[in-house]
Amino acid sequence: MTTTNEIADKIAADHGLTKSQGKTIVEAVFASIIAAATSGAETSIPGFGKFKVKDTPERDARNPATGAVIKVAAARKLGFTPAKAVKDSLNK
Numbered sequence: 001m002t003t004t005n006e007i008a009d010k011i012a013a014d015h016g017l018t019k020s021q022g023k024t025i026v027e028a029v030f031a032s033i034i035a036a037a038t039s040g041a042e043t044s045i046p047g048f049g050k051f052k053v054k055d056t057p058e059r060d061a062r063n064p065a066t067g068a069v070i071k072v073a074a075a076r077k078l079g080f081t082p083a084k085a086v087k088d089s090l091n092k
Contacts, residue, residue, distance in 0.1 A: 004030075037078050049082040 004026055012022030033051055036043045043051040058074040082090075 045083075047083055047085050049080055049086055052079050052081065053077070054079050 005023065008022035008026045009019055010022075011017065011025060012019050015022075017025075033043050037051060037053050040053055042053075045051075054077045056075050056077060059072050060069050061072045062069055
C-alpha cells in the first residue's frame with residue numbers, strides 16, 4: 001500500500017524539494033479534486049483518469065439478521081475511471 005506521505009516523499013526526491021513541500025503539493029492536488037467533486041464537476045487528469053460524482057437514489061434494503069426492510073438514504077459517491085494508459089500498464 002502506498003500512503004500520501006510515500007507519494008509526497010517520491011515527488012520531493014524526484015524534483016529536489018523538501019518532504020514538506022512534496023506533502024503540500026500532494027494535499028493541494030487532493031483538495032482540488034475534492035473541491036471539484038463537491039461542486040459536482042468532473043476532474044479529468046489526462047493519462048491517469050477521471051473522477052466523477054455519481055448520485056445514488058434512496059432505496060430499500062434488507063437487514064440480513066432480522067429480515068426487516070430499511071431505507072438506505074440517497075448519497076453522492078465519487079467514482080474513478082482509469083485512462084486507457086493506466087489500464088494498459090495494469091494488464092501488461
